[in-house]
Amino acid sequence: MASMEEDGSVEEKDNNNKKRTKSAIAVAWLTFYNIAMTAGWLVLAMAMMRFYIQKGTHKGLYKSIARTLKFFQTVALVEVGHCAIGIVRTSVIVTGVQVCSRIFMVWFITNSIKQNEESVILFLVVWTLTEITRYSFYTFNLLNHLPYFIKWARYNMFIIMYPLGVAGELLTIYAALPFVRKTGMLSMRLPNKYNVSFDYYYFLIIVMLSYIPLFPQLFFHMLRQRRKVLLGEIIVEKDE
Numbered sequence: 001m002a003s004m005e006e007d008g009s010v011e012e013k014d015n016n017n018k019k020r021t022k023s024a025i026a027v028a029w030l031t032f033y034n035i036a037m038t039a040g041w042l043v044l045a046m047a048m049m050r051f052y053i054q055k056g057t058h059k060g061l062y063k064s065i066a067r068t069l070k071f072f073q074t075v076a077l078v079e080v081g082h083c084a085i086g087i088v089r090t091s092v093i094v095t096g097v098q099v100c101s102r103i104f105m106v107w108f109i110t111n112s113i114k115q116n117e118e119s120v121i122l123f124l125v126v127w128t129l130t131e132i133t134r135y136s137f138y139t140f141n142l143l144n145h146l147p148y149f150i151k152w153a154r155y156n157m158f159i160i161m162y163p164l165g166v167a168g169e170l171l172t173i174y175a176a177l178p179f180v181r182k183t184g185m186l187s188m189r190l191p192n193k194y195n196v197s198f199d200y201y202y203f204l205i206i207v208m209l210s211y212i213p214l215f216p217q218l219f220f221h222m223l224r225q226r227r228k229v230l231l232g233e234i235i236v237e238k239d240e
């Protein structure tokens with residue numbers, strides 16, 4: 001998009017004007033969206049800290065913040081739309097996998113376990129720290145006032161946070177397996193009037209296995225972003 005505007009032929013003037021107007025709206029929307037999401041995850045962080053300080057235990061913590069978490073994590077589906085309409089330069093697939101796996105965790109997995117598992121707290125804390133950093137990075141970046149420590153945190157924290165988050169998620173799905181098998185929840189056994197069979201237990205095992213090919217793609221995507229943003233000068237030298 002930027003390079004087309006730089007080329008700026010006379011014939012494309014009208015189109016470029018339209019693009020500028022559209023991108024001003026896009027920037028306004030993204031700024032609003034990122035501020036709202038930063039605030040949302042900060043609220044979650046404060047609610048978690050308050051709970052822990054008051055009760056002195058993580059038991060009951062997830063239940064106390066579940067609705068807020070579901071709300072903000074589900075709203076993140078909008079980000080797939082951002083990529084699809086091209087207002088952010090990110091892959092729809094990469095964003096889709098990231099967002100959908102989280103939505104799956106909060107809507108389907110955490111209902112199938114005792115939410116007092118330590119692994120739930122692990123992914124919860126990791127997601128919260130990551131999202132506060134990520135959304136504040138986007139916000140300050142859009143406002144052209146990005147403090148270096150936020151940029152640094154955005155492109156370094158994931159090296160630790162991604163594996164920790166994935167560990168928390170996988171351990172939580174694993175913890176859900178016995179309950180899912182015992183109750184047969186969300187499963188359909190034959191015979192039934194639809195003549196369809198679905199075993200949620202095996203579906204969860206497939207989901208766990210799907211982390212093996214999918215997670216490295218997200219992780220390496222972030223490593224590439226890190227090289228581009230933190231070591232940007234190397235990429236410029238290559239292009240030249």
Ligand SMILES: CCCCCCCCCCCCC[C@@H](O)CC(=O)SCCNC(=O)CCNC(=O)[C@H](O)C(C)(C)COP(=O)(O)OP(=O)(O)OC[C@H]1O[C@@H](n2cnc3c(N)ncnc32)[C@H](O)[C@@H]1OP(=O)(O)O
Pocket residue numbers: 030034079088089090091094095097098100101102104126127130134138141142157158161162163164165166169207210211214215218221222225
């Ligand atoms: C139905 C069942 C499905 C089950 C599937 C199971 C398989 C799942 C395997 C995957 C496991 C994932 C586990 C995960 O949940 C664990 C964790 O998250 S743990 C915590 C650590 N996590 C992270 O650090 C998250 C890292 N990921 C991300 O940041 C993003 O989600 C990702 C899409 C992966 C990468 O982001 P992006 O490509 O956007 O990179 P950048 O941030 O560098 O941005 C690129 C450019 O886009 C602009 N941008 C993007 N979003 C915005 C926005 N909201 N506002 C403004 N601008 C935005 C950004 O500025 C960059 O622009 P430019 O290049 O111009 O500078």
